[in-house]
Amino acid sequence: MKITGDQALVKRINKSLVLDSIRQHAPLSRTSVSRLTGLNKATVSNLVQELIDDQLVLESGEGQSSGGRKPLMLEFNRTAGYAAGVELTVNELTIVLTDLEGEIIARQMMPLQDHQVSTTLELMQQMMTRLLTEVPASVHGLIGMGVGVPGMVDALGNVLFAPNLGWEGVPLRVELEQLFGLPVTIDNEANAGAIGELQFGAGRHVRNLVYVSVGMGIGSGIIIDGEPYKGARGYAGETGHMSVEAYGLPCSCGSRGCWELYASELAYDHALRDPLLDSTTAYWVQQAEWDEPEAIELFRRIGEYLGIGITNLVNSFNPEVVIIGGHMRQAQPWIAPHVQTVVSQRTLPYHRQKLVIQYSELGDQSAVIGAAYAAISQFLGRVRVSV
Structure with missing residues (x-):
């Protein structure tokens, strides 16, 4: 038949x-x-x-x-195969090896020397070569790779625009599949982070959430009724480039007053008096731990601006939970009260009923785990069917 x-x-x-x-x-x-x-x-x-x-x-x-x-x-059988999860940020490249339940088996992180596509791929190849030696024996082996990038990605895995990397029109999925001979999924890193938290982190028990990734920029992953919301052409979530100051600072995207200029690590550049200092979240957290007034004031402003942007997202999408992740999560003790105050004051009353603002349970691993899960989902979805 x-x-x-x-x-x-x-x-x-x-x-x-x-x-x-x-x-x-x-x-x-x-x-x-x-x-x-x-x-x-x-x-x-x-x-x-x-x-x-x-x-x-x-x-x-x-x-x-x-x-x-x-x-x-x-x-x-969580050890029937393994997946690689990759997160590319402005400053570093992180690759993890996970089992089929997203449990990290091995992890590597290397700083980026520059943002050239060729040197980034070369570094990824070096890191993957080392990681492959740590893949345990299994029936299905390494089943695929998922990659999260800080930019707009289309359905074919092309990086259309990543302003903080200076990338435009990069066919990343094709390049990586040719390089590694593996199935590859490419997504915005905030979407990957949202999936990671939905499956394994702070969003495990909800169906509607917004994950806000705050590092050297801001992106948002939006989950509606348990599914990622990507918009008409797959580009939803570029919330770091919504304007929060009508005539504000110029942004690399070509606009002005973008949210990420005021509420991400980019805000540090405007706070440092000495441009030679290491402007990182770790540096400012250390300063805050020492009760340095400049750091306390900086995190107050960042928290308030984070609250303003989150208010816009809450009023737009009415989520059950907002999860803040990325490097800025390290500053939770100093930003959290200001985020909460602004959101409580500015969101519409019915939107803030039962709203919970949380911080990533997966720490800095949300995006890499979510990227690995995308590869796992693709593998499990193409499981052989006998007829």
């Missing part, structure tokens, strides 16, 4: 549902999987067997019985 594309697609979707249920709720019996997915027991049994054959699901032993034969319990 000829199997139509539609039948194969339905089976692939059902198989993905079964695998996702086991991954999220294990240990589960086949009966429980049937109840969770709404699929009949025969379909579940066949799909589970295929997943066992793929070594993505394991039978872990007998469960409790309400009478009769004890059911065999199912577990997701």
Whole structure:
């Protein structure tokens, strides 16, 4: 009998549902999987067997019985393969190796010498070569690479515009797939951070959130009803370039008064009297820990401007949770009160009901873990379907 594309697609979707249920709720019996997915027991049994054959699901032993034969319990095999997660920032390149549940196995970080595409790819290749020696033996090996970049990315994995890197029209996915011979996903780093927090961090139990990545710039990852919101052409979330000062400082994007000039690490440049000092969040946090008035005042201003931008996002998207991540998370003790005050004063009353402002549970790892998860999702979504 000829199997139509539609039948194969339905089976692939059902198989993905079964695998996702086991991954999220294990240990589960086949009966429980049937109840969770709404699929009949025969379909579940066949799909589970295929997943066992793929070594993505394991039978872990007998469960409790309400009478009769004890059911065999199912577990997701998190070590069936491994993924690489990459975060490219203005100052550094970070690569992690994770299992299929996003647990970091190995990590490397190197500073960027410049922003040339060729030298960035060369550094990535050097780091990946070292990382490959740490991949444990597994049935599926290294299943793919996910990359988060600070800029606008289209559906084909092209970096359209990354003003803080000086990149425009870079076919990054194609370049990396040719370089490494792996499936590659490319996304904005804030979108990757939002996915990381949604799956493994502060957003695990919500369906609507905004993740604000604050480093050498600002980007936002928006999750609506459990799914990333990317806009009509995939470019949503460039909130660092919304104007918060109508006639403010000129920005590298070509506009003026952009949020990130006042609420990201770019704000440090305007605060330093000595341009030779190391202008980093770590430096200013140390100054604040020593109760230096200049640092306390700097974080007050940054916190207030962060609150202004977050107010705009809350009034626009009505999220349950706003998560602040990136390097600026290190300054939480000094910025948090000012962020909260501004948001409480300026958001519409119904929008701030039950609103929670949190700081990344994954620390500086949100984007790399989210990028790795994108590669994992792509791999699990293309799991072989037998017909």
